[in-house]
Amino acid sequence: MGRVVVEVMLKPEILDPQGQAVLNALPRLGFDGFSLVRQGKRFELSVDGEVTDEVLARVREAAATLLSNPVIEDVVAVERVG
Amino acid sequence: MGRVVVEVMLKPEILDPQGQAVLNALPRLGFDGFSLVRQGKRFELSVDGEVTDEVLARVREAAATLLSNPVIEDVVAVERVG
Amino acid sequence: MRIGVVTFPGSLDDRDAARAVRLAGAEAVSLWHGDADLHGVDAVVLPGGFSYGDYLRCGAIARFAPVMGPLVDAANGGLPVLGICNGFQVLCESHLLPGALVRNDHRTFVCRDQPLSIERTDTPWTSAYAPGERVVVPLKNGEGGFVADERTLDELEGEGRVVARYVGKNPNGSYRAIAGISNAAGNVVGLMPHPEHAIEPLFGPDPRSGTGGLDGLRFFTSVVEGLVSA
Amino acid sequence: MQQALVTADIEQPWAALGLKPDEYQRIREILGRRPTSSELAMYSVMWSEHCSYKSSKVHLRQFGEKTTDAMREKLMVGIGENAGVVDIGDGWAVTFKVESHNHPSYVEPYQGAATGVGGIVRDIMSMGARPIAILDPLRFGAIDHPDTRRVLPGIVAGVGGYGNCLGLPNIGGEVVFDPCYQGNPLVNALCVGSMRHEDIHLANATGAGNLVILFGAKTGGDGIGGVSVLASETFESTGPSKRPAVQVGDPFAEKVLIECCLDLFAAKVVEGIQDLGGAGLSCATSELASNGDGGMHVWLDRVPLRDITLSPEEILMSESQERMMAVVRPDQLDAFMAITDRWAVEATVVGEVTTTGRLVIEWRGETVVDVPPRTVAHDGPVYDRPMQRPATLDALQADAPTSDRLARPTTGEQLRATLLQLAGSPNLCSRAWVTDQYDRYVMGNTALSMPDDAGVVRVDETTGRGVAISTDCNSRFAALDPYAGAQLALAEAYRNVATAGATPLAVTDCLNFGSPEDPGVMWQFAQAVTGIADGCLQLGVPVTGGNVSLYNQTGTTAIYPTPVVGVLGVMDDVTRRTPSGWREAGQVVYLVGTTRDELGGSSWADVVHGHLGGLPPRVDLEAERVLAEILVACSRDGMVDAAHDLSDGGLATALAESCLRYGVGVRVWLDELCERDGIDPFLALFSESTARVIASVPRSEEVRFTDVCTARGVAHLRIGVVDEAAEPALDVQGLFTLPLAELRATHDATLPAAFA
Numbered sequence A, B: 001m002g003r004v005v006v007e008v009m010l011k012p013e014i015l016d017p018q019g020q021a022v023l024n025a026l027p028r029l030g031f032d033g034f035s036l037v038r039q040g041k042r043f044e045l046s047v048d049g050e051v052t053d054e055v056l057a058r059v060r061e062a063a064a065t066l067l068s069n070p071v072i073e074d075v076v077a078v079e080r081v082g
Numbered sequence C: 001m002r003i004g005v006v007t008f009p010g011s012l013d014d015r016d017a018a019r020a021v022r023l024a025g026a027e028a029v030s031l032w033h034g035d036a037d038l039h040g041v042d043a044v045v046l047p048g049g050f051s052y053g054d055y056l057r058c059g060a061i062a063r064f065a066p067v068m069g070p071l072v073d074a075a076n077g078g079l080p081v082l083g084i085c086n087g088f089q090v091l092c093e094s095h096l097l098p099g100a101l102v103r104n105d106h107r108t109f110v111c112r113d114q115p116l117s118i119e120r121t122d123t124p125w126t127s128a129y130a131p132g133e134r135v136v137v138p139l140k141n142g143e144g145g146f147v148a149d150e151r152t153l154d155e156l157e158g159e160g161r162v163v164a165r166y167v168g169k170n171p172n173g174s175y176r177a178i179a180g181i182s183n184a185a186g187n188v189v190g191l192m193p194h195p196e197h198a199i200e201p202l203f204g205p206d207p208r209s210g211t212g213g214l215d216g217l218r219f220f221t222s223v224v225e226g227l228v229s230a
Numbered sequence D: 001m002q003q004a005l006v007t008a009d010i011e012q013p014w015a016a017l018g019l020k021p022d023e024y025q026r027i028r029e030i031l032g033r034r035p036t037s038s039e040l041a042m043y044s045v046m047w048s049e050h051c052s053y054k055s056s057k058v059h060l061r062q063f064g065e066k067t068t069d070a071m072r073e074k075l076m077v078g079i080g081e082n083a084g085v086v087d088i089g090d091g092w093a094v095t096f097k098v099e100s101h102n103h104p105s106y107v108e109p110y111q112g113a114a115t116g117v118g119g120i121v122r123d124i125m126s127m128g129a130r131p132i133a134i135l136d137p138l139r140f141g142a143i144d145h146p147d148t149r150r151v152l153p154g155i156v157a158g159v160g161g162y163g164n165c166l167g168l169p170n171i172g173g174e175v176v177f178d179p180c181y182q183g184n185p186l187v188n189a190l191c192v193g194s195m196r197h198e199d200i201h202l203a204n205a206t207g208a209g210n211l212v213i214l215f216g217a218k219t220g221g222d223g224i225g226g227v228s229v230l231a232s233e234t235f236e237s238t239g240p241s242k243r244p245a246v247q248v249g250d251p252f253a254e255k256v257l258i259e260c261c262l263d264l265f266a267a268k269v270v271e272g273i274q275d276l277g278g279a280g281l282s283c284a285t286s287e288l289a290s291n292g293d294g295g296m297h298v299w300l301d302r303v304p305l306r307d308i309t310l311s312p313e314e315i316l317m318s319e320s321q322e323r324m325m326a327v328v329r330p331d332q333l334d335a336f337m338a339i340t341d342r343w344a345v346e347a348t349v350v351g352e353v354t355t356t357g358r359l360v361i362e363w364r365g366e367t368v369v370d371v372p373p374r375t376v377a378h379d380g381p382v383y384d385r386p387m388q389r390p391a392t393l394d395a396l397q398a399d400a401p402t403s404d405r406l407a408r409p410t411t412g413e414q415l416r417a418t419l420l421q422l423a424g425s426p427n428l429c430s431r432a433w434v435t436d437q438y439d440r441y442v443m444g445n446t447a448l449s450m451p452d453d454a455g456v457v458r459v460d461e462t463t464g465r466g467v468a469i470s471t472d473c474n475s476r477f478a479a480l481d482p483y484a485g486a487q488l489a490l491a492e493a494y495r496n497v498a499t500a501g502a503t504p505l506a507v508t509d510c511l512n513f514g515s516p517e518d519p520g521v522m523w524q525f526a527q528a529v530t531g532i533a534d535g536c537l538q539l540g541v542p543v544t545g546g547n548v549s550l551y552n553q554t555g556t557t558a559i560y561p562t563p564v565v566g567v568l569g570v571m572d573d574v575t576r577r578t579p580s581g582w583r584e585a586g587q588v589v590y591l592v593g594t595t596r597d598e599l600g601g602s603s604w605a606d607v608v609h610g611h612l613g614g615l616p617p618r619v620d621l622e623a624e625r626v627l628a629e630i631l632v633a634c635s636r637d638g639m640v641d642a643a644h645d646l647s648d649g650g651l652a653t654a655l656a657e658s659c660l661r662y663g664v665g666v667r668v669w670l671d672e673l674c675e676r677d678g679i680d681p682f683l684a685l686f687s688e689s690t691a692r693v694i695a696s697v698p699r700s701e702e703v704r705f706t707d708v709c710t711a712r713g714v715a716h717l718r719i720g721v722v723d724e725a726a727e728p729a730l731d732v733q734g735l736f737t738l739p740l741a742e743l744r745a746t747h748d749a750t751l752p753a754a755f756a
């Protein structure tokens, strides 16, 4: 059984209230020196067999069509793992 | 300016309705052969200076306390990038 | 006059939308997400709710439902389509409307009586309003922040496609306080607030906060009258 | 099974599973052998305090015993089923119940609260009803305690996240702060459902050969927590010992399940139905069987699993959410499956109804359970635990807030400042920051919700028939006197429902207390139950169901007794509902009821002096009953435009809230009131005497209104007039003027400042 990880982040120009909230909370907990936090998504997809190049290509397509919305998000990684 | 990426996933035994929804949607879009999808979070934290080991240690602590909920989530990665 | 109301798994305001259609004098036809057929309706409402739990992104999974195939074609062919809240999100994910809806800037779900100004009145859904008219309609969403790039926003403004705008405090961080937009032709309208919850006295916004609590009904009478006279 | 006979004397982990030596012994007697590990798992969860009510049963019996035939008249299903059902007329019935999810919400606030809502909604569904509204009585530690900041936003987001996604309007609840809840926040959730009389379903498995179907979510290792971890470590079976103690909710799955169930009911393909909640399959199978023909055969390995490593014991104990169990005739199986398929709900035949009188469960060809189901579901241990009135109570009751001990405001300036201080205090400030996170519009039937006295929803769209509900409990009163405190909770909820214009019909309660092993707590519990039972008898409204939550304590310190009472009332036409705010200038404001020097446990003593002592206000249920009659008549005949009940914070708070509701001011005079009741302006404004409301009466209705009060011998007095000035204010003549803008700013600021 193989796995593929897909990572999706909001485009830099899109407001990210969750990242902002984390940024605001950090100093309150004593964590200083951070200038920006952005929060995105990480998907782990398991496939039955091996992660062939063909599988990877299909995941790339799914990442671009279903797992992300290109209007607001970028797919930053599609990678084999494990 | 340096960056650190933190990745957080739900513990394997915790129900992940979002991942489940994606898994169910994939075949309807013609993407077959997936056996499991889990959805987690990816944070990008920017720091003012360089990402020293000390910074990394602090991020690790923030990851364990603020960025994840240890009752239901695991921190799967804390890494320097860029 | 037959107006379709689509039910996805997780749709919540479908029966409310059907009630609004009936009160506006038309027949409400229930359309099922898994049925790739619009059954000859004269207009369609995509109601609010949490289709597929709003998992992944709001509207992202509903977009691929079988009913959306004929719906997209019909919308491109001029069929009046109104997407309310989750329906708006589905229309954006389907690229029938530009932009996207993201998590509210204050990160909490908000339910409130929302003042709006109706800015475009030449759509089939807003023809019964006066340009610039101020109305109060319930707003309830967790991911209602309308976002798009600057060029798209300028284009929407330039072409007069901002259908409704929030008045007063921006409730969710929407860019340029946009509450609703239309496609270029005007037949497809997406709206974050819920006009179907302001159609009966005493069951909508406090009468004190607006003009009697019935401000939403004209979204539905607009399309009915438009279709009758067409 | 074989194993159990062969190794009859093996040491079993009964103690680790929470069973007492004599309980384990009883299980052996019932079975005539040692239990298998699966049987032990079942008995241990079903005989737990949570499922068996072993400490509370002897007291709860009063609810049944003190229900007269007259009170049963509208009661279609009483205590003992998943939820009670009452007849509201025109062939409509409603079912409602309140439940707690306290501890899970402390561990994981969002999921704990979310699954609390999910659980009570399934109870309502299992009666055959469509859920139509939610209320959420909540209690937290001090507002400025760091843990409150951790817990409250998550709990509120969880209640909202789940309820909003289900499409159920949230029409009321409570938000109370008190240090006694610091380590024990209370998350109670109430759900109401409606149905036609003929659609009532019950949880029983009858008809030999009928199929037992498990449907909804797959079963995972959720929510068996400590018990399960222990279990998997000690049971003879293998399996990973790491199971999540936290249940995660999937509101989308539950929404689909609701619609699916309603389609199944409409198609009449369900003979009996039961939700899966606490104790999961152990509970569902044993209850269905023992309420039916008494026998059931289950193939446990057919249960669809999310985690294939689960042992049979764990499958039996799992509390995975969003599951239901139905009993279906074989000839209707296809129709059943067609409906579940349409909603993409997984459904599996896992068993069959038998006439053996035994619940037999098989796992991979081996019998792992063979028990009389009643012994699991209903014949658990019953304890009559020792009770003792706490020795400290006398001193507490003696410490009355008399004027020589607590300084009272006297001047207009002081009274004004006191009113403002109360209006901004955590327990009296605006709840909007919380309730704005809840959808109150969905379904389009909400006629009243926050911040009015009761939530009101329409049930029948053609006639407007509907119900009103309120939940209340002032636990400070209950701490001073649990019997009176419980009756005061009942009285307040009853009054709230009547204030909205509805005729009170039925009661549900959620009894949140400390450890039953503490005789003082047990005494409080018994007092509170007796108080509610006696009160309901006097008011003529039956208790239809509820929930007990014990062990709410940190170390040896228990929470204040918190018997939350929910009252449901009916209205022929909800458009006649009475809101809590006035709107028309010139209308006359009446105070109905009598005001005495009653400040024990009051908001004033708490907020201004941090004081709790003395006796709570006097309970007068006959006065409440008559007041309710007046309020219902007023709503039906259009005699009042607004009415608001007086409770926490007394008249001052009620006036402030009625002004703020629509931003319309009032001019008030207190001289006559002070003279009539022999009190001073301070008492007039801040005393918490019960059986009182204020009402705004159109001038044209004044005669009729006063006649109605006079005819019933109820004290009533004109105390003010609605006054729409350019700058609306709460003006107490001769004492002070408080502009509403200032009042609102104070009232609105508190929760956002603490949590936004």
Ligand SMILES: Nc1ncnc2c1ncn2[C@@H]1O[C@H](COP(=O)(O)OP(=O)(O)O)[C@@H](O)[C@H]1O
Pocket (backbone or CB within 6 Å): D135, D136, D137, D138, D170, D171, D172, D173, D174, D175, D431, D434, D435, D438, D449, D450, D451, D452, D453, D454, D455, D471, D472, D496, D647, D648
């Ligand atoms: N957690 C909550 N959820 C929904 N509504 C709430 C909640 N807490 C308070 N409310 C609503 O806010 C209003 C004011 O609450 P409260 O002062 O406790 O009412 P009362 O004193 O009349 O019982 C009521 O309408 C109540 O139902």
Ligand SMILES: [Mg+2]
Pocket (backbone or CB within 6 Å): D452, D453, D496, D645, D646, D647
């Ligand atoms: Mg009240």
